[in-house]
Amino acid sequence: MSNRTIRFIRLYPIMLWLCCSLVTHGQADSAVKVPVEDGNGFKFSGNIGLNTNGISRVPAFSLGKPAIMGFFSLRKNRFSFDPEVAYSTEGNPWFMNSCFRYRIYAKKNFDVMVSANWSISHRYTEVIENGLKTIAKAERYVVFEFVPTYKLSEKFSLGSAVFVGRGIDKGSLKQMHFISLVGNITKLRLSEKLYYSFFPQIFYLNLDGDTDSLFVSGVAGIGHKRFPFFLSSQINQPVVTAISPNPGFSWNIGVTYTF
DSSP states (O other): OOHHHHHHHHHHHHHHHHHHHHHHHHHHHTTOSOOOOSTTOOEEEEEEEEESSOBOSSOSOBOSSOEEEEEEEEEETTEEEEEEEEEETTSOEEEEEEEEEEEEEEOSSEEEEEEEEEEEEEEEEEEESSSEEEEEEEEEEEEEEEEEEEEOSSSEEEEEEEEEEEEOSTTSOOOEEEEEEEEEEEEEESSSSEEEEEEEEEEEEEETTSOOEEEEEEEEEEEETTEEEEEEEEEEEEEEEOOSSOOOOEEEEEEEEEO
């Protein structure tokens, strides 16, 4: 295995962690004003998705095969616990996240959220040892995030995300800095029952201080007002990147069930 390939594999786990943060960010944007539950009640929600190519939701890299991803949220007022799990369709674990979030500021049109995330990501390395075999390794990361969101209307919002993270295990990435700008254009009418949503994104990524990169990405999809399914496609394209090898263009098609 070449040094360039080893370098790419080292970059991969932190990208897997990043996806958790952005999917929750996107889901929160449609309801910027924090709901207040009655009494001591909690609100539970989530979604389960299947796609043709497991692209990270901070989508610099892809799994290269179909993936199943589940996001869950248990919320009470300003606090929430948001775990997420992802597997390849072959049954191999991809990542598991445990994210604790708190909205430090919440008004009708403006929201600021901070969080801490403990993540375990799995990477797989092929080695030649009495034939070709795959070695699995779990790596741990902790990441802190700051996410402000401005709601322009019921269907349009603009958000940013700033992440600072560190790897715990030997051989993992030691530091990560990430800044993104995300547009949320949701539930625009196509017909009496159909709607479409679009989530464009541009993000900057620096890993271990020497991989300055800029990417553009987007998710677009169609939903039905009476059914909790969303059919979507995601694309990602590096504009400038120092990551080696260049991750290049990636895309997928997926369906998500929301509850």
